[in-house]
Amino acid sequence: EEFEPTEEVRPKTPVKPMTATEVKVNVSIPEAAERAAATGADGVGLLRIEHMVLSLGQTPERYIQRNGRRAYVDEIVDGIREVAEEFYPRPVRARTLDAPTDEFKELEGGDEEPNEHNPMLGWRGIRRSLDKPDVFRAELAAFRRLYDMGYDNVELMLPLVNDAADADRAAELMREEDIDPNAITWGVMIETPASALRIEELVETGIDFASFGTNDLTQYTLAVDRNNENVADRFDELHPAVLQLIGSTIQTCREHDVATSICGQAGSKPEMVRFLVEEGVSSISANIDAVRDVQHEAKRVEQQLLLDSVR
Numbered sequence: 001e002e003f004e005p006t007e008e009v010r011p012k013t014p015v016k017p018m019t020a021t022e023v024k025v026n027v028s029i030p031e032a033a034e035r036a037a038a039t040g041a042d043g044v045g046l047l048r049i050e051h052m053v054l055s056l057g058q059t060p061e062r063y064i065q066r067n068g069r070r071a072y073v074d075e076i077v078d079g080i081r082e083v084a085e086e087f088y089p090r091p092v093r094a095r096t097l098d099a100p101t102d103e104f105k106e107l108e109g110g111d112e113e114p115n116e117h118n119p120m121l122g123w124r125g126i127r128r129s130l131d132k133p134d135v136f137r138a139e140l141a142a143f144r145r146l147y148d149m150g151y152d153n154v155e156l157m158l159p160l161v162n163d164a165a166d167a168d169r170a171a172e173l174m175r176e177e178d179i180d181p182n183a184i185t186w187g188v189m190i191e192t193p194a195s196a197l198r199i200e201e202l203v204e205t206g207i208d209f210a211s212f213g214t215n216d217l218t219q220y221t222l223a224v225d226r227n228n229e230n231v232a233d234r235f236d237e238l239h240p241a242v243l244q245l246i247g248s249t250i251q252t253c254r255e256h257d258v259a260t261s262i263c264g265q266a267g268s269k270p271e272m273v274r275f276l277v278e279e280g281v282s283s284i285s286a287n288i289d290a291v292r293d294v295q296h297e298a299k300r301v302e303q304q305l306l307l308d309s310v311r
């Protein structure tokens with residue numbers, strides 16, 4: 001007769017293999033936090049705030065104008081808090097706003113958005129944040145409030161950074177919002193070839209981590225629109241050019257004690273997991289449904305590396 005564990009002895013989270021590589025999970029909506037936490041992931045590698053913002057039905061500028069900055073800060077605090085609470089003390093890496101202008105167009109206030117031929121190459125992520133610091137500063141104020149509330153597991157991640165100037169300016173704005181970059185865990189996404197090529201200067205800005213956004217890194221490295229079905233077969237996250245940028249970035253980061261991670265879709269692919277673990281990545285963030293497979297694949301590769309090293 002098969003053994004059926006009772007409620008008491010059944011582990012709350014699935015038994016997972018112990019890996020040196022941390023395996024985390026991506027969360028796009030706070031409502032998914034419970035399911036994400038139940039995977040046994042070591043934390044959240046990417047918490048997108050786009051959904052929290054776009055669901056307001058107004059552009060952030062319009063929302064702040066109508067409802068006040070405080071209301072915008074509250075929305076971000078509530079969204080991040082739901083996930084940080086569920087995962088505490090496991091780290092939750094929340095990313096500041098990164099939505100292209102075309103996604104704001106349908107919202108109230110969207111008529112004031114610029115018309116861009118290439119929104120993906122346009123005014124998004126850290127670019128918009130630095131140009132329109134009012135919205136960015138309100139997001140930083142949300143992080144500040146979360147730290148004050150005791151959520152020291154919240155980490156801050158900046159999207160679409162190109163170079164040290166972007167990171168330095170962001171750090172300056174953090175200080176203006178009473179956040180000491182040296183006292184928190186913060187980092188940048190590596191999702192443009194520029195950021196991978198300029199990693200030597202980026203590691204000097206005080207970042208604690210660099211996280212590969214392979215959706216964009218692939219798009220920009222191969223000049224293949226990630227949303228264009230005509231070139232979908234050319235969208236290859238494992239292309240040698242992409243892997244070369246990732247590999248060299250990991251090496252530089254390791255030399256400077258900066259953690260590395262992946263939070264793009266490719267982190268859920270076994271081939272990418274193999275490559276990253278062999279390169280010595282610190283953590284891998286996968287989709288909820290892929291966490292378990294990634295844990296096991298990471299374990300397999302780690303064991304193989306260990307066997308190879310003693311041979």
Ligand code: PEP
Nearest residue numbers: 191213214215216263264
């Ligand atoms: C990425 O580019 O890989 C990423 C994780 O960011 P997003 O998909 O939100 O652009």
Ligand code: MG
Nearest residue numbers: 191213215216
């Ligand atoms: Mg991206």
